[in-house]
Amino acid sequence: MSTGHMPTIRVLEILQVLSAENTGLSLTQLSDKTQILKGTIYPILKTLVEHRYINYDDNSQLYYLGIACSLLSRSFFEKxxxxxxxxxxxxxxxxxxxxxxxxxxxxxxxxxxxxxxxxxxxxxxxxxxxxxxxxxxxxxxxxxxxxxxxxxxxxxxxxxxxxxxxxxxxxxxxxxxxxxxxxxxxxxxxxxxxxxxxxxxxxxxxxxxxxxxxxxxxxxxxxxxxxxxxxxxxxxxxxxxxxxxxxxxxxxxxxxx
CATH class of the missing domain: 3.30.450.40 (GAF domain)
Structure with a gap:
């Protein structure tokens, strides 16, 4: 069991799981892969979407990594x-x-x-x-x-x-x-x-x-x-x-x- 700050660990787990996917993940899939309850993971996803770290497609109801993650990665490589x-x-x-x-x-x-x-x-x-x-x-x-x-x-x-x-x-x-x-x-x-x-x-x-x-x-x-x-x-x-x-x-x- 990790001794880290659990809310932060949950955010990192969500981003890591999404980074390994080509086709996006649904709320249920994210909950299953991260083992975070839907009621707990949903407000985290909502906040990440608001800050553009992940995207949500209304039609497919799937989550993807967002532009903010891309900008962080680009900044790291450029430095x-x-x-x-x-x-x-x-x-x-x-x-x-x-x-x-x-x-x-x-x-x-x-x-x-x-x-x-x-x-x-x-x-x-x-x-x-x-x-x-x-x-x-x-x-x-x-x-x-x-x-x-x-x-x-x-x-x-x-x-x-x-x-x-x-x-x-x-x-x-x-x-x-x-x-x-x-x-x-x-x-x-x-x-x-x-x-x-x-x-x-x-x-x-x-x-x-x-x-x-x-x-x-x-x-x-x-x-x-x-x-x-x-x-x-x-x-x-x-x-x-x-x-x-x-x-x-x-x-x-x-x-x-």
Whole structure:
């Protein structure tokens, strides 16, 4: 049970749940996902709508994140030089590979997706900035936890692994083989472990040997072939080298703890 200020925690839970959704949520869905009673959550939603942190569509009766959240996010990125620098490199990656590029950081046992650059492809990866996914299934996550011990991983997932697809890693022994491969190859792979129609490749970003984030490229299975994979891996590794050279000229980054 959290010892924080409960009214504030409820607001944060609502915003976090909405940030992970593409299609909006009803009052009932928000109540179920946050486990906040309807009578309690409704006045919170009303206030957030009034201050434009969320929007309410009268026709669909669904709630969405609002413009005020977008402005806060934009302000944060504009004041963070290193995030802007990584974003520029992500744009370059998309220009080279013509596939979506995403950036994530560790948030406990999950990867928190904090940036995304779409490609010009007609078929796009459906994902949201603000989404959290288990690190053990995500290429981004594996790129950041490959040095974790078995004990550290077990502590992150005390109830064991809950696969998202039939391809998701299911045991610690299986995951260890994947993490060893990350160490050997310098990149991580999510082979349909989160979405059965997508394969993802990722590399970690280090500042003076401290992993602070990771970037990835996701490819729909129908577009994947050996030349495409080789191009993506080469581009990611080259971009990582440029990013880390610049990161090492900056003060220590304490982005998310």
């Amino acid at each position: 963070s030089y290193w995030l802007k620098m990584v974003h520029r490199e992500m744009v370059h990656i998309v220009d080279e590979c013509n596939e979506v590029c995403q950036m994530g950081i560790l948030d406990g046992a999950n990867v928190l997706y904090i940036d995304k650059v779409q490609s010009a492809q007609k078929v796009q990866l459906i994902s949201n900035i603000g989404t959290r996914l288990p690190a053990i299934y995500s290429a981004l996550g594996k790129a950041m936890i490959f040095n974790y011990s078995d004990q550290q991983i077990s502590e992150l997932y005390p109830s064991g692994f809950t696969p998202l697809t039939q391809y998701s890693v299911q045991t610690l022994a299986e995951l260890r083989l994947q993490l060893n491969a990350v160490r050997e190859n310098s990149y991580a792979v999510d082979n349909k472990e989160i979405d059965e129609e997508t394969i993802c490749y990722a590399v970690s970003l280090r500042q003076r040997n401290n992993i602070i984030a990771a970037i990835s490229v996701s490819i729909p299975t129908f577009r994947i072939d050996e030349p495409k994979v080789n191009q993506v891996i080469k581009t990611l590794l080259t971009s990582r080298e440029r990013i880390e050279q610049e990161l090492n000229t900056l003060d220590n980054i304490e982005f998310y703890t």
